[in-house]
Amino acid sequence: MSSPYDLIVLGAGPAGAAAAIKARSLGLSVAVIDEAPAAGGQVYRAPSPAPTATQPDADRAKGDALRAKLAASGAVLYANHRVWSLTPGFSVIAIGPDGPLTLEASNLIVAAGAIERHIPVTGWTLPGVIGLAGATILLKAHGVLPGRRVVVAGSGPLLLLAASKIVAAGGEVAAVVDAAPRASWLARAGAMLARPDLMAKGAGWLLALLKARVPIHSGAAIRTIHGTDGVEAVTIGPVDRDWRPVGGAERTVPADAVCLGFGLLPSTEVTRLLGAKHRYEPELGGWVPALDASLQTSVPGLFVAGDGAGVRGADAAPLSGELAALGVISRLGRGGDLAGEATKIENAWRRSSRFGAAMSALAMPPPGAAALIAPQATVCRCEGLTRATLDAAIAAGARTLADLKATTRCGMGPCGGRVCGEAAAMLIGAATGWDRETIGQPSARPPLRPVPLAAITGAFDYDELPIPAPAPL
Ligand SMILES: Cc1cc2nc3c(=O)[nH]c(=O)nc-3n(C[C@H](O)[C@H](O)[C@H](O)COP(=O)(O)OP(=O)(O)OC[C@H]3O[C@@H](n4cnc5c(N)ncnc54)[C@H](O)[C@@H]3O)c2cc1C
CATH class of the missing domain: 1.10.10 (Arc Repressor Mutant, subunit A)
Incomplete structure (x- = not known):
């Protein structure tokens, strides 16, 4: 067991790293724990050390800067450590390269990010079908194409991001299939205009696809992914505004891979395990922990930042991390009067959140999507x-x-x-x-992540196990 810290941050993505840096700058002892080999989270994931070439991009540069800043902050980073259980108060229980690790602190910021939302269309279990967000990791961190001829399907802005990255890496995109009609994108133009820089980034992805003559089907979804040992073809058909399949031209396109995803949902298993209150917010991706202004949950000392508090995107994540760090500092009664700084950060966070939440809502399946x-x-x-x-x-x-x-x-x-x-x-x-x-929500129970049984039981000898005496009849 490692000696108690003032603060443990679970997750070294943009939210967790920003929280740790801010908390360190105000004098707290901080441990950050993440299952990835380096800080950066999903969007700024460090490239794999494997020899495959990955394309440097703006996200890589931002990730490198974030890793350098976190390393200089003095926070202790436990990379390659998978958290599989937690207990109130807080003990964070993980497994790492050198075996089990338990960290202790009276304050915990959970910055565990988001997970992909899946709608299981027929054939989605075939080899060659991968998550849309997962595909961005293949491309960014490993420089690997999901296939040679790929259908990119689902909903939300990751469609354009993944498809444009496949094209840039030399792959062919057979079709982009977006369940949301064009009108849904237009309806969010107001929120998108709040961040013209991010809107321009999205327009750049779209232009790259148009230039490569990639067919883009809006208001459409996959009916069936065909194949025996892997993806061979994909049948696409139109859907109505509620994403129910409707009659109309179906087409079948040959493909050897499918990237499939319907947006992201906040990763809430830690806050559920620790008994925090949650509420359902479709605009933020689904179930989110109920938070006060300092991003503290209903459990004292338990804070949440980043997409785990509601999917608001990579730009909003570090601001919420800083806000949560200020919340911890004020709970500890340290750092003096930070109200002015907190208000400034909160205002910037709300501005960034508008764009991210609009994108999140765009990806959110309406109830009719069950018909897919x-x-x-x-x-x-x-x-x-x-x-x-x-x-x-x-x-x-x-x-x-x-x-x-x-x-x-x-x-x-x-x-x-x-x-x-x-x-x-x-x-x-x-x-x-x-x-x-x-x-209701799925219940959260340890192990939160698959871990080797020995990590839970420790080393033991069957012969030495105490066997209780039989109960009297
Ligand atoms: C697979 C995936 C790919 C994405 N790709 C992009 C993209 O290319 N561009 C983009 O703009 N947005 C992308 N997003 C959305 C993006 O993740 C967020 O908007 C942004 O990174 C949120 O930052 P965060 O710090 O809240 O979470 P994240 O960046 O997700 O960081 C969370 C961190 O917590 C760690 N973690 C979670 N649970 C545990 C555990 N039990 N034990 C140890 N560590 C844990 C993870 O390893 C991760 O490093 C992606 C999301 C996902 C799920």
Whole structure:
């Protein structure tokens, strides 16, 4: 066990790194822990040391600057450490290259980012189908194309980012398939204009695709991904404003890979495990922890920053990190009067959030999107459960994610519901018309991430295990 710090920051992405740097600048002892080999998070992920060439870009430069600043701050970075459990107060329990590690602090900033939202269309379990956000990591950190001829499908701005990166890296994009109609993008033009620089970045991605003559289908979705041992072709068809498949021209395009994703949802397993209150905010990607003005949860000393507090994007993330750090400092009664600085940061955060939240809302599937999931499609990959199986359990009375888990094991595998939970909740909503607050969240239990059993049990000898005496009959 490592000696107590004033603050532990879980996650060294833009939010966590900014929180640690700010807290160090005001004299706190800070540990930062992340499962990645280097700081940077998803957007500023450090390139892999493998010899594959990756293309340097603006994000790489920003990531390098952030890593240098964090290293100079004096915060202790535990990279390559996967946090799999936490206890109140707080103990952060992780597994790293040298074995188990437990860190202790009375203040914890969770900056664990976001996870991808999946809608399980038919064929999504075939080799060659990867997450849309995951594809950006393949391209940015490893310089690897997802395939030679790729369909990029789903919703939100990551579609344009991933497709333009594939084209820039020499791959072919067979089609971009965006479930949101063009009108949905136009409806968010006001919020986008709040950040002309980011809007110009998106326009640059679009122009690159138009120049490469990539077909862009708006108001359309994948009906089926075909193939036997891998992706061979993709059938695309139109959807209505609620993303329900409608009649009209279907087309089948040959492809060897599909990047598929429907936006991001805040990663809330840590705050759920620690018993914080949450609320459902579709504009911010779904379930978010309920926070006060200093970004503190309902659990004293537990703060949240970045996309884990609501998906607002990479520009807003560091501002919320700084705000949470100021919250910790004022909780500790250190640093003097920081109210003026907090207000300034909060105002900038709100401005940046407007753009990010508009993009997040654009990617958010409306309730009709449940119709994209065919009865034979596998929804829970860990347990091999199809929509038909889950629908049968719902028809028999399962009304919450906990009910579905108890009756079918949906969400009980290694993903802990992170991959299937959203789709399962959509199916309950489609059958009952209930809102997400009523349907509930997946429960969070350790291990939060898959870890070797020895990390949990420690070394033991079966013969030395104490065996309790049999209970009297
Ligand atoms: C896969 C993926 C790819 C993305 N790519 C882009 C992109 O290319 N461009 C873009 O603008 N936005 C991208 N985004 C969105 C982007 O992540 C955010 O807007 C921004 O990075 C949020 O910053 P953050 O600090 O809140 O979280 P993140 O940058 O996600 O950082 C969170 C950090 O927490 C760590 N972490 C989480 N859980 C644990 C745990 N249990 N144990 C140890 N460490 C943990 C992660 O390793 C990560 O480094 C992507 C999101 C995802 C999920």
